[in-house]
Amino acid sequence: MPNRYAENFLSFVNDSPTPFHAVHSAKKLLGEAGFTEVKPGGPIAMIGAHTDSPCLRVKPISKKQCDGFLQVGVETYGGGIWHTWFDRDLSIAGRAMVKTKAGNFESKLIKVDRPILRIPTLAIHLDRQEAFSFNKENQLFPIAGLIAAELNRKPAQPDIPKDSNAPFQPLKVLTERHHPAIVEEIAGAAGVKPGDVVDFEALLYDTQKSVIGGINNELIFSARLDNLMMSFCSVIGLLEAIKPREDEEDSSISLVSLFDHEEIGSKSAQGADSNLLPSVIRRLSVLPCSQGTHQNSSKIISPDTSTAYEQTLSTSFLVSADMAHGVHPNYAGKYESDHRPEINQGTVIKVNANARYATNSPGIVLLQEVARRADDGKGVPLQLFVVRNDSSCGSTIGPMLSAAMGARTLDLGNPQLSMHSVRETGGAYDIEHAVKLFQSFFVHYAEVHKSIIVE
Template identity: 45%
Template sequence: MMLMSGPEAAKRFLTFVNASPTPFHAVHNASIRLEASGFKKVLEADDWENTLQPRGKYYFTRNQSSLVAFTIPPNWKPGAGVSIVATHVDSPNLRVRPVSKREKAGYLQVGVETYGGGIWHSWLDRDLSLAGRVVVTQQDGTFQSKLIKVDRPILRIPTLAIHLDRNINDSFKFNQETEFVPILGLIAKNLNKTPENDKVLLPNATATSVQGNHHPALLSVIADELSVAPEEIHDFELHLYDTQPSVLGGIDNEFMFSPRMDNLLCSFSAVDAMSTHVSSPNFNFLEGNVNCIALFNHEEIGSVSTSGAESSLIPSLLQRLSPSPALHSQSVARSFLISADMGHAHEENHQPVMNRGIVVKTNAKQRYASDAIGSFLVKKLVERKGGQVQEYEVRNDMACGSTVGPMLSKIGLRTVDVGGPMLSMHSIRETAGSHDVQNAIDLFTSFFEGFAELDKSLTMD
């Protein structure tokens, strides 16, 4: 009921985040939205740069966990700039270990590994489930990586009752290896094994057999979800997620209570803005830069992967659009990148307020890539849509986080870091403003519509 009375953009976002418990699902759902708006999927292995068409809409993915989409303006020629909105789709979470089978005190347990800098105590006593991708055998003997999302709670990390530790509230600390292990069920449930179940434990299992590494009960859940036999499962990457849906909240539905808003909020807004922009009448007539969105993986652990911001994704796109050295240099000089990542709604002298507009993030040590030129351009773009801009800078006595912005600025791209203010960042349940989804969409839409023209009006060199 609360969901029905909130901002429309926020409701679309909550639908997206509820359907996207992992980066794989986020990229999949973003692809569906783009294809519905007329985008054509191309493959990195193909020679698509020689078949690009004016007003064309294209996208490609890498490793099911990152996505780049771009549009070609009328009269486009190599050497044109690229206007990029860059985000990330990963969030701190728990991931099933390659050997997850554990037991203790009569309980089946699942070994997990922490990913990123999560507020781990927020994962205790939550209704958890599994989502990710699984490599399975096809009927024709080939193999496929399939997405899975178990839509019911099957895991839980219980806290110790206060009766057994009266001092637990005085200093709440726990060992992430020994005291942070989800329970899957009771061992007694698995005592009556059939010969069919027992055969997977034989020592002559193949190298691609994972049956000996995980509880048969866990593999059975995965197999049932995918309608395959357990022995047809060859490998997987499974993430734990909270089954409680994302919702609107607050007295006037001014908040969103949800996991993964850092940074699915910016990722959704980029996809939504791009999809809406190409459906507008102006799209067929706008000259200027190639418009682009880039959704990266692994930002929470440094972006150093084939699908992260330090990979070849953006350099490869720029090179394929403008292959000669001279044209490539011209394209980089004409390009601009908005690094969009959520920010903090608390700091003594620079305290952004939720629902009051986009936040420009600045750091003199260049943990954020913003400078006066980039900030000015963003403010003018926001101004075109009648919005507001807030400033954020971290205290001198605190460490500053980072984003994909500084990594991508190494290419030579002019870059600015922006975001939306939020509370409880990296908790299993974060809080953000329900109107800030539209604020982000408005900025990105203004960027796609008017950056090239605005850029021409600014003299710097």
């Protein structure tokens, strides 16, 4: 087995089939390490990543059937490589809003562990098309079983009899909008009775677990590498950065921000194009700056609150961490000849002249210094990526956060293949590279940023 970082990542990704779960997993790691408070004052070393991945999502009314099959209506989320979702053992996960005994509504994470859905391909004998094309509404359409089996099934709970005194329902009840068997699975996963599930957000996920792969255990075959790998590495980097630190002098605030909705443009309350990160920084920036180790009031310096935010940002730095494209041996021509990041050769700094990435030269210098100091001075490798001029280019949360805050920013990410496939490929050793790089960023930022002078 390659290393414990890769092993720990496998549990993280397996426990995180949806963005809701990813946030829960990250909070758990921080909670176990005793995270409760922020240390005020000084510059902020930030890493931003996203927890969402392209997927299929159960429609608000999903109950469909045809030719003896139960079917579940789904909506596409983000730009997935949708043909990879065919013939996979799919299930659902997400969150359910459930009624409590006190009459309140509570959100519960749900994950159905067995494969209950599948999108079957058509036999080649019936359609000899050279390129696989399909309709995203009618053919990217999962089956959930057979109507006959559903009719023979004894429901877990008899339906509540329709009675004329029943309270008014603004929407059709859940078991009319979705197959009752699906609602029962969700209720079971939430540990409540089917009648107590009021609504849910359910995403489809592939039940095949993430694994270490490759002849020498050097690869990772997994769903959601983009961008759970960077979410995981930033949280672990933060945890490893706080461990050995006794010198509280000359340090910066360490901040990890995990956003939802990157794959659909980030414009939402929990997306990167919201006021979330700026308002957190605004709060951190006006906290008194503690000088020295004692809580002596004469040593607490209150910042000038009118410009504290701008001052904090002028000395802070954001690493926008999102997966990068490693060179693909079968499509080598798609990559710029001098910029072909290799799997397991280190985290990739992403550069784009048209600001699709926020990286600039002072940022590269800073990151190089951080990488040199990583792993107790042994250092971790870095790579550079630029897209071909005749190719389209993705973007990240880097440029939008950089613009919103006026903070220096750099885009980077670990190299992977098949980004946005339901089953992606990455490097088992790059997890450790990124964790050690981020750890070093948090530990050394305050010292390193002072040594980089830009007019």
